[in-house]
Amino acid sequence: MYIFTRFVALIAVISLFFAGAFSVSASHSWGNYHWGRTVSPFTLKLGDNVSLNWDARLAAASTDWSVSEVLDTSVVTGTTTPRNCRARTGRVEVCNSKYGKNGWLGVASVWVSGSHIVQGTVKLNDTYFNTPKYNTLAWKQFVMCQEIGHTFGLNHQDEDFTNPNLGTCMDYTNDPSTNQQPNQHDYDQLSLIYSHLDSINTVSSSISSSRAKDEVTDDPDSWGRVLKKDKDGKNSLHEKDLGRGKKVYTFVIWDR
Ligand SMILES: [Zn+2]
Ligand SMILES: [Zn+2]
Known part of the structure; x- marks a missing residue:
């Protein structure tokens, strides 16, 4: 005994x-949110609504994330105007525009229903990327890679701008030189999130608009309540409750 x-x-x-x-x-x-899918790996479409000077950044981010064993991304023709960047169900729309001096370099908005991601948007703010500080390959690649990473269900690995780079675009930094791509931890994390199969697909080949009342705008006030703040005390993650188990999460990289 x-x-x-x-x-x-x-x-x-x-x-x-x-x-x-x-x-x-x-x-x-x-929150363990993930795209619903019945096969592994699955392919997520990234709608190309970006201008010529961003195309190589989108292509590189798509290639880098597709190294994951559980997901592939394909860059396809976009379906929205960059300024509005409206979401479409079953895919991610990627956009760049001069969104104005609203403080943010890039945002990713991710719509969920229950435990599943159903659509996403990535916006890159040329009001800042057209300035000498941010008009570099490194800054553009860093922000593009990170915002797309959020649309898979990934969070930041670190939100302190001043500590040494972790070698991943999912790490906030003042110097993106070595933070332009995912690292092995991101791929491991994706493998964990997507280790099971679902009985439904929320990744879709058909195109349909989301409801207008479910949209979020460029205005931080439209992003809902604050869930998290970064080391500067700025709001890094927002949640807007749409009711009936539907929510929009908005991740932000601020100009500093
Ligand atoms: Zn699932
Ligand atoms: Zn982020």
Whole structure:
């Protein structure tokens, strides 16, 4: 009996250890939201609504993320005007425009229904990217890569701008030179998020508009309540509740 009790205690300690290890390694998704899909790997369409000077950045981000074993991305003709960047169900629309001096370099908005991602948009603000500080390949690639990463269900690995780069675009930084691509941790995280199959597809080949009342705009006031702040105290993640299990999450990289 004594030995049996010791054995049970040992098992309990081991389980706790693995439960702890799992929650640490799973911490860079947010809420475990994911695209619903019945096959693995799956292919997510990235609608190209960007201008010529962004095309190579979009192509590189698509190639880099497709290194993942669980997902591929394909750049396809966009379906919206860059200024409005309206979402379409089953895909991600990527846009650049002069969105104005509203403070943000890039935002990713991700719509979920229940536990599944159903559509996403990425907006890149040329009001800032047309200035000398941000008009560099490194800054553009960093922001493009990070915002697309959010639309898969990935969170930031780090939100402190001043500590050493982690070598991933999912790490906030003042110097994006070595943070332009995903790293192995991002790919591992994707493999965790997408380790199961679903019975429904939210990734779609057909095109349909989302409802106008579910849209978010360029105005931070339209993004809903603040869930998280970065090391500067700026709002890095917002949640807008659309009712009936539907929500929009908006991730932001601010000009600083
Ligand atoms: Zn699922
Ligand atoms: Zn971000």
